[in-house]
Each structure stands twice: as C-alpha cells, then as structure tokens.
Amino acid sequence: MEGTLKKGRIIGLLLLLLLAFLLDISIGSIKIPLGEVFRILFSFHSENSTWQFIVEKIRFPKACTAVLAGFGLSVGGLQMQTLFRNPLADPAVLGVTSGANLGVASIMLAGGGSASLYAIKELGFSGSWLITCAACAGAGGVMLLVLALSSRLNSNVMMLIIGIMIGSITLSVISIWQYLSDPDLVKEYLLWNFGSLGGVTGSQLVILSLVVAAGLIIAFLSSKKLDALLLGENYARSMGLTPKKARIIIICSTSLLAGGITAFCGPIGFVGIAVPHITRSLFNTSSHRILIPACCLVGSVLMLLCDTAAQLPGFQTVLPINIITALIGAPLVIWIILHKNNLRNFG
Amino acid sequence: MSSDLTLLHTRDLQTGYLSGSRRTVITQGPLDLEILAGQLICLLGPNGAGKSTLLRTLAGLQPALQGSIEIEGEATKRLTPVQLAKKVSLVLTDRVASSNLTVYSLVALGRYPYSSWLGLLSEADKSVIEWAVSMTGIESLIDRKMHTLSDGENQKVMLARALAQDTPILMLDEPTAHLDLPSRIQLMRLLHRLARQTHKGILLSTHELDLALQVAGEVWLLQPGGQLHRGAPEDLVLNGVFEEAFVKDGVLYDKAAGAFIIHSDNTVPITLTGSGVAAFWTQRALQRQGFVVNTPGDSLHTVHVSEEGGVIRWRLEGKDQTQIYGSIGTLLNVLRFREK
Numbered sequence: 001m002e003g004t005l006k007k008g009r010i011i012g013l014l015l016l017l018l019l020a021f022l023l024d025i026s027i028g029s030i031k032i033p034l035g036e037v038f039r040i041l042f043s044f045h046s047e048n049s050t051w052q053f054i055v056e057k058i059r060f061p062k063a064c065t066a067v068l069a070g071f072g073l074s075v076g077g078l079q080m081q082t083l084f085r086n087p088l089a090d091p092a093v094l095g096v097t098s099g100a101n102l103g104v105a106s107i108m109l110a111g112g113g114s115a116s117l118y119a120i121k122e123l124g125f126s127g128s129w130l131i132t133c134a135a136c137a138g139a140g141g142v143m144l145l146v147l148a149l150s151s152r153l154n155s156n157v158m159m160l161i162i163g164i165m166i167g168s169i170t171l172s173v174i175s176i177w178q179y180l181s182d183p184d185l186v187k188e189y190l191l192w193n194f195g196s197l198g199g200v201t202g203s204q205l206v207i208l209s210l211v212v213a214a215g216l217i218i219a220f221l222s223s224k225k226l227d228a229l230l231l232g233e234n235y236a237r238s239m240g241l242t243p244k245k246a247r248i249i250i251i252c253s254t255s256l257l258a259g260g261i262t263a264f265c266g267p268i269g270f271v272g273i274a275v276p277h278i279t280r281s282l283f284n285t286s287s288h289r290i291l292i293p294a295c296c297l298v299g300s301v302l303m304l305l306c307d308t309a310a311q312l313p314g315f316q317t318v319l320p321i322n323i324i325t326a327l328i329g330a331p332l333v334i335w336i337i338l339h340k341n342n343l344r345n346f347g
Numbered sequence: 348m349s350s351d352l353t354l355l356h357t358r359d360l361q362t363g364y365l366s367g368s369r370r371t372v373i374t375q376g377p378l379d380l381e382i383l384a385g386q387l388i389c390l391l392g393p394n395g396a397g398k399s400t401l402l403r404t405l406a407g408l409q410p411a412l413q414g415s416i417e418i419e420g421e422a423t424k425r426l427t428p429v430q431l432a433k434k435v436s437l438v439l440t441d442r443v444a445s446s447n448l449t450v451y452s453l454v455a456l457g458r459y460p461y462s463s464w465l466g467l468l469s470e471a472d473k474s475v476i477e478w479a480v481s482m483t484g485i486e487s488l489i490d491r492k493m494h495t496l497s498d499g500e501n502q503k504v505m506l507a508r509a510l511a512q513d514t515p516i517l518m519l520d521e522p523t524a525h526l527d528l529p530s531r532i533q534l535m536r537l538l539h540r541l542a543r544q545t546h547k548g549i550l551l552s553t554h555e556l557d558l559a560l561q562v563a564g565e566v567w568l569l570q571p572g573g574q575l576h577r578g579a580p581e582d583l584v585l586n587g588v589f590e591e592a593f594v595k596d597g598v599l600y601d602k603a604a605g606a607f608i609i610h611s612d613n614t615v616p617i618t619l620t621g622s623g624v625a626a627f628w629t630q631r632a633l634q635r636q637g638f639v640v641n642t643p644g645d646s647l648h649t650v651h652v653s654e655e656g657g658v659i660r661w662r663l664e665g666k667d668q669t670q671i672y673g674s675i676g677t678l679l680n681v682l683r684f685r686e687k
Contacts, residue, residue: 224466228459230448232441237408239459239512240432286447289465 074299077272090272091258095166103138139259194320211260223288392569457511499530621652
C-alpha cells in the first residue's frame with residue numbers, strides 16, 4: 001500500500017513537472033498561450049515566428065537549465081545532509097561553490113583589466129565562456145583540494161569543518177578583491193552573484209547536462225552507501241562500507257553537480273537545503289534509491305516555479321533567481337518544521 | 348589451543364590509540380583471547396579501562412597496535428571490509444537519529460554486505476530479516492519509525508539488525524546502558540538464549556556485574572592497568588580475582604553472598620536465629636540498620652525469626668524483656684529506639 005502511495009506521488013510530481021515546465025515557458029514579458037507552447041515544443045512550428053523564436057532560443061533552454069539546476073542542487077544537498085548527518089548541510093558546504101565564485105572573481109576583478117572586461121563585453125556577460133571556464137576552474141580546484149584533504153581525514157565532521165573553512169577563505173579573498181576593485185567591476189560581479197538561468201544555451205546546455213548527468217549517475221550508484229551512512233560512520237564501517245572511499249565518491253558527485261551548476265548559472269542558494277527536507281516529508285522514506293529521483297522531481301518543480309515567479313507578467317524587470325529561491329524555499333521549510341517538527345532528523 | 352569451536356583468537360594483542368607520533372597504549376597487553384562458538388562473554392571493567400577500545404579493535408573498527416587477530420582462521424588484517432562484515436556484527440552506543448528510518452529498513456540494512464549494488468533485497472535476504480525480527484521479538488515494531496522507540500526497544504532493534512547481518516560473532520558495546528531493570532534482564536536473557544540456540548560467539552561489555560555473573564559463560568575482567576583476567580565467573584569469584592579488582596576502590600565483594608557489601612562499617616553486634624527466606628531478609632534489614640549479624644562475642648539483642656502457617660513472627664530478646672513483632676519495619680523501629 002505504501003508502495004502505491006509513493007508511485008502515486010511520483011506520477012503526480014511528474015505531471016506537476018510537465019505543467020511547471022510549460023508554465024515557465026508560457027509566462028514572461030511576452031505571454032505565450034499554453035497551447036501554443038505545446039505546439040511549438042512538439043511540432044517545432046508556430047504561426048507566430050516571434051513566439052517560436054522566443055520559445056526555442058530563450059525560454060526552452062532556460063526551462064531546461066532550471067530543471068538541471070533543480071536536479072543537481074537538490075541531490076547534492078541530499079548527499080551532503082546524509083554524509084555529514086547535518087540537516088543544515090547543502091552543496092555549498094564543500095566550498096566548491098565558493099571556488100567557482102573565486103574563479104569568476106579572479107577574471108572579473110583581479111584581471112581588473114581591460115582585457116577581461118573587453119572579453120565579457122564582447123562575448124556577452126552571463127553566457128560568457130570565459131566566465132564559465134573560470135568558474136569551472138575555480139570549482140575544480142577547490143574540489144581537488146577537498147578530495148586531497150578528505151583522503152587524509154578519518155571523520156566526516158572534520159571534513160565538514162574543513163569544507164566550511166575553505167569556503168570562508170575563498171570568500172574573504174574575493175572580498176579583498178572587491179574592496180580594491182573598481183565599483184563598476186564589482187557591480188558586474190555582484191550581478192553574476194545573483195544567479196541566472198538565462199545564459200545557458202546551445203553547446204553550454206549540452207555540457208551542463210552531461211556534467212549534471214554524470215553527477216546524478218554517481219549519486220544514484222552510491223545510494224546504498226548513503227543508506228548505510230544514515231546509521232553513522234561506525235555502523236556503516238561494521239557493515240562493510242569503507243567510509244573514506246564512500247566519502248570521496250559522494251564528494252565527487254556533489255562537486256560535479258554544485259560546481260557545474262554554479263559555473264554556468266552563478267550561485268543559486270537554498271534549493272540544496274530545502275528540497276531534501278521537502279522530499280523526505282513528502283515521501284516519508286529514508287531510502288536514497290527513492291529519495292534521489294524524488295529530490296530531482298521536487299527540485300526541478302521548485303526551480304521552475306521560482307523561475308516563473310521571477311518573471312511574472314506585469315513586472316518589467318526579471319528578478320534574480322537567487323532571491324526568489326530563498327523567498328519561496330524558506331517559508332516552505334518553516335512550514336514543514338511547524339507541521340512535522342522533524343528538522344532535527346535528517347534521514 | 349584452538350579447536351573447531353574457536354571463532355576468534357588473538358595473539359599478543361595490544362590495543363590503544365595512536366595520537367600523532369606519540370603512542371598511547373590504553374589496553375596493555377599482550378592479550379591472548381579466544382571467543383568460542385555458543386559462548387557468551389561479558390567484558391567487565393571500570394570506566395576508562397579500555398573496554399570499548401578492546402571491543403572496537405576486535406571488531407576491526409580500529410587497528411591493533413601490535414599482535415594479530417584471527418577470525419575463523421583468517422587474519423582480520425587481510426580481510427576486506429565486506430568479508431569482515433560477514434564475520435562480525437556490532438551493536439554500538441551510537442544513537443541512530445534518522446526520522447524517516449523505519450524499524451524494518453533499519454533491520455534490512457543488516458543485509459548490506461549481501462545485498463545488490465542498489466541495496467535490493469533477495470528472497471533469502473528477506474527470510475533472514477524475518478528470522479532476526481522473530482528472534483528478537485520485535486514483530487510489533489517493524490512499521491514504527493526509529494525515533495519513536497524507547498531505549499529498550501531501540502536496543503532490541505539494533506540487535507535484530509546485527510542478527511540480520513548473519514555473522515558468527517556478535518559484539519555489543521554496553522547494550523544495557525540507559526535501560527530500566529526489566530529491559531536489562533530481558534536483553535541479557537535474550538543474548539544468553541541466542542548464544543545457546545544460534546551458536547554465535549557473543550561478546551558484550553557491561554557494567555552490570557550481577558547480571559553478567561548470571562548469564563556469562565566467561566568473564567573478561569579488564570583492570571585499569573591494562574591487565575585482563577578471564578575465566579568462568581564463578582572461578583573468578585572463588586579465586587579472589589573479583590574481590591581484588593574492586594577492593595582498590597574501597598568496594599568489598601562478599602563471596603558468600605555473591606554481592607557487593609555496602610554496609611561495611613557496622614559495629615553493633617546482634618544475634619539472629621531462624622532460617623529460610625524470612626531470616627535472609629531480616630539479616631539484610633539488620634545490616635542496613637548498622638548491626639553486625641552473628642559475629643562471635645556478646646550481643647545485646649537476639650532476634651528469632653519463626654514461621655507458622657504462613658505467618659512470620661519476629662521475637663526480640665533483650666536483657667530484661669522479650670517481645671514479638673509482626674513486621675521487620677516495627678522490629679527496626681524498636682531497635683532504633685532502644686539504641687538511643
């Protein structure tokens with residue numbers, strides 16, 4: 001009976017995902033009717049060529065990016081909460097996100113210079129390959145550092161503290177650069193920091209999907225390990241799990257997910273903390289075999305709704321995604337705590 | 348030394364923690380230990396003597412400083428984590444604090460070393476889980492969430508998980524801590540039964556001396572200095588090892604009574620006559636009151652316990668008067684009054 005209940009919820013979420021996807025494409029500064037969106041997506045043709053252009057070139061890639069970001073950030077968050085047995089952990093605790101930040105800052109601020117600024121202006125700011133590559137390099141660098149350290153540590157708690165410390169160091173280096181930089185450059189950098197789903201198109205979208213897919217596959221393959229870690233490291237080890245190996249695999253997966261998404265979309269907060277909690281209370285299970293796909297669904301629906309909310313018609317300006325996620329996610333988490341009273345439990 | 352029954356044996360084992368380059372030996376050795384099939388061993392010793400360290404080392408959770416541990420003829424050092432997990436299962440003091448984990452999923456996690464890469468359970472896995480659930484008598488709990496369990500239920504569930512792991516050796520670190528008296532007795536009785544019925548070798552550390560003496564086939568008594576005495580509990584009592592182990596802390600063990608002596612500074616002599624259960628409990632009451640019962644020499648009072656037709660009477664004979672009382676309580680009140 002419980003199984004059918006879960007299946008029902010999965011199907012419900014799939015329908016919701018489809019609806020949110022179409023809604024996200026339909027709503028914007030120019031409203032496109034849902035039926036028309038449907039026709040463009042499935043027959044690649046519309047009477048209105050402007051609409052077709054908007055859907056194909058702008059809104060469809062953006063909705064895909066939202067889905068990918070929802071997948072990656074929520075599964076990353078779930079893995080971190082289980083690995084560190086901490087309900088407040090999210091993908092950013094590893095410092096990989098701030099690594100991406102550092103990469104971007106080093107191009108935008110430290111480069112300081114005409115060269116990088118020219119490149120940004122020339123290639124477009126949010127979709128700039130330069131920015132993306134810098135962010136990837138930063139995230140990758142921190143990931144390697146974290147992995148190197150994690151193979152020397154015996155406890156996940158130490159890993160958590162070190163991850164947070166690395167994040168702090170990175171952010172203060174960025175702050176120094178900000179302090180010493182030209183206000184115009186700082187503004188550009190801050191804009192990147194608001195996060196954007198809009199800049200990822202074409203080949204970038206392909207690369208992002210590959211990175212997220214790799215991260216998700218690793219995560220799903222380690223779902224048995226994550227289940228064992230729910231009992232704590234000692235029990236996990238007594239059941240035949242090698243904590244160090246498991247930790248490295250989980251960190252790899254989360255770094256790919258969080259690093260990749262931050263590199264392409266900028267930092268997007270909150271989804272990583274909120275979605276695992278929402279999913280656990282919705283599915284009432286501790287099995288990662290179910291939680292990982294379920295997190296993907298809940299995360300992508302939440303991201304699409306946030307993106308839709310960010311561009312509601314009537315508002316001329318589109319709000320940055322990073323603001324909306326917290327604005328919608330935080331009340332949800334508070335509601336869950338009040339109703340279930342179980343944030344202290346994280347399995 | 349080792350026979351077919353030997354599940355685990357150690358040679359020159361030294362356990363402890365390595366802290367940096369400085370070597371801190373907690374349990375000094377060298378220890379030559381043995382766990383036999385069907386044997387229930389209680390590891391006793393004061394806090395800080397290194398009980399947990401020894402247990403963790405034997406279970407392979409931490410490396411030995413020196414010496415070797417062999418399980419079923421294979422050195423644990425050479426076993427992979429999964430192979431080791433099929434030989435030793437554990438019940439630890441760590442609390443499992445996961446809200447969505449049901450009792451069934453937790454017990455099912457015991458099949459971790461056997462299940463597929465995705466953690467899917469085969470029919471064989473399921474029947475082992477069912478067996479573990481029925482052995483520990485937790486059928487009524489299996490749909491409950493872990494955080495709703497009482498401490499006693501929690502321990503039974505953790506034990507079921509260890510049983511589901513289907514290992515010849517089972518180790519438990521202070522399984523009776525935090526439990527109330529009935530739960531403690533139930534758990535010990537269960538472990539005793541498991542050892543006999545399943546022929547597992549069970550090693551548990553505990554502070555429950557009385558219970559340990561009753562259920563353990565063998566006691567390992569760990570001293571703060573790192574010495575370890577092993578033997579049948581009765582042997583350790585008779586050859587004075589027990590007495591010696593506790594006398595340093597100013598605690599006396601009464602061989603004859605099989606209990607610790609709490610009232611060791613009594614001075615007033617009293618004579619007690621009579622036999623049976625009533626006399627036994629009267630003696631305890633008098634000792635609590637500060638009397639030394641039935642020592643040679645003059646005593647001011649004599650208490651005679653008699654039982655007729657299910658009615659117990661206490662006759663108190665003093666220097667000049669004799670009276671009969673109907674309960675120990677009144678007898679004690681009179682004695683208290685007379686002392687003044």
